[in-house]
Amino acid sequence: MFSVCGAESYRQGDQGQDVAAIQNQLGALGYDAGAADGDFGSSTANAVRAFQRDKGLEVDGILGEQTYRMLMGRDIPASRSDGSTSAVRRIVQTAMRYQGVPYAFGGTGPGGFDCSGYVRYVYAQAGVYLPRAADEQFEVGQSVSYSRLQPGDLVFFQTYAPGASHVGIYVGSGQFIHASTSNGVMVSSLDSGYWGPRYIGARKVL
Template identity: 60%
Template sequence: MSKVFRVFVLSLLMVSVVSVVNAAAFRAGDRGEEVAAIQRELVSLGYHVSVDGDFGPATAAAVKSFQANYGLEADGLVGSATYRALMGREIPEVSRAGSTSLVRRIIQDSLQYIGVPYSFGGTTPSGFDCSGFIRYVFADSGIYLPRAADEQYTAGYQVYNLQPGDLVFFSTYTYGASHSGIYLGDGKFISSTSSSGVRIDDLTTGYWGACYIGARRVL
């Protein structure tokens, strides 16, 4: 990918995620005292997690265990119902400032693999399939996603107003989610395609627009 094109894509990303948006859930990538308070409460209930104010994979796993034990949707997100059950009070406003930097890092990481060839079952920079590419890029930032596209389609929660870093899904050779990518903003997404390897495409037009079935937010 040329330097000019890389700068163009990153500039679109900056426009898309520069503001801090309040969202009603704490999730992987969030940091701060409120995350530490959640971790302390989890520890008091016997869940194994460090109280460091960093909502990483261990915290997400502890949250999922708590949710399963209390009959809540086990999605690893501390939304209003989970927060109320865990903390005994209503959820405060959640700043997305922490995850903004995480989104930027994931997008920047994904762009460096443009041109890497497609490899069925591939999970490394020597060759990716679609879900292997997503899993590798997110794992580099400490976010561990399921391996297959249809499994990734169950991660996080469904969204309709897309933001950079959201996972986008397509029904291609079989019914259901059979292809996945990472939304970049401005109607673009990046994925590992069987025809051209890792590349950027339009989400809403042409082949991909016709195959698009939905998006999930995991950040």
């Protein structure tokens, strides 16, 4: 159950480059947040609690406005307080839940997916309905540059046919999750030897 109330926060279960920056800062200050992998897990939450305890803040393991400002030296990003944040979190967590589900040509899940069927299914769980095919999905929302990718954005590739013929969901830290023909639903790197040269753009649909 996710909610957005006033300013947003970072908490266990969140993922992305912002979380990696938080983990790096905790580590620099001597708090063991584990690897700076962009995955806000229990070790990161424990490090936040230790930081809060030392600073006399409420000890809840959540980076709200006050904890974030004391840790990072700046206000929490405005993007964290818009209404799409809880939907993004839900989409990323839903996407991760289907890792390992096999690829199925024409599959729309949840027992088997093709790439666009997987993306469409995940977004539908958050009440966002996308077209069926990758090239059609490439036409929705607004274009977003590689340098401004955020978790939940759709990333597109040109593989077997001209134009957008493969799609995945960006999850942060240069990684995306997708239904691959070889391994089913998996996380891959955007700049890998295979996917990097085939990347053609991204769309923000939230």
